[in-house]
Amino acid sequence: MADLDAQEMLMFAKWHDATDLVHNEAFWHDCLENYIGKSVVIPYDDTPAERLAITARVDCPPGTCGQCCRYYDRIAITPEEYKLISAKVRSRINIDADGSKLFLRPGGGCQFLKENACTIYEFRPAVCRAFPILAPRETMSPDGTIFRQLQMRLQCPPALSVIRAMLSRACSSGKLMMLPDLSIIPTYDNAKATLDQLHKEAMTC
Numbered sequence: 001m002a003d004l005d006a007q008e009m010l011m012f013a014k015w016h017d018a019t020d021l022v023h024n025e026a027f028w029h030d031c032l033e034n035y036i037g038k039s040v041v042i043p044y045d046d047t048p049a050e051r052l053a054i055t056a057r058v059d060c061p062p063g064t065c066g067q068c069c070r071y072y073d074r075i076a077i078t079p080e081e082y083k084l085i086s087a088k089v090r091s092r093i094n095i096d097a098d099g100s101k102l103f104l105r106p107g108g109g110c111q112f113l114k115e116n117a118c119t120i121y122e123f124r125p126a127v128c129r130a131f132p133i134l135a136p137r138e139t140m141s142p143d144g145t146i147f148r149q150l151q152m153r154l155q156c157p158p159a160l161s162v163i164r165a166m167l168s169r170a171c172s173s174g175k176l177m178m179l180p181d182l183s184i185i186p187t188y189d190n191a192k193a194t195l196d197q198l199h200k201e202a203m204t205c
Helices: 006-015 025-034 048-057 079-088 126-130 157-171 191-204
Strands: 038-045 075-077 095-098 101-104 137-140 146-154 176-178 184-186
Touching (some): 006 025, 025 157, 038 157, 048 157, 075 126, 146 157, 157 184
Antiparallel strands (some): 038 146, 176 184
């Protein structure tokens, strides 16, 4: 298990005795308070079908939030996306170039975000369409097989809702369990002892 950061240690200290975090409303409220900006690995392969299922679950009506448009320092776009946006809007587009790569430069807030709504929503870049999905996390099995696991950004209530749904789905078989840092481990007989040990480590750090 990876080293815990300060927020994760606090969450372990508070929730180490809970037996079913997935269905615990108070726990998820704490996640929204403590884990904004956290990258969460989802135990499913990063496939087009899974990505589509995630984006279909995101319930974020225009004008209600806008956090996804404020998170990024810059947003990668393709030359084709740049040409499309340029053709559709009349204002100057804030662009950075890094070699052959192009980036929108939000600077703390995307220029196309107005009153918490995207003004180029119908032709927004692919990175924006994918939110809250991040680049996959690559892991290697003991036999050398590379897995590209889904990874999501806990940035706002809609993102949290989707993360919760995906982790709930993963734990629904009873073969996996979720820890207070939102990681997933196999269920086993001495799970309580393991959680107690993690709690002790969190309390002594």
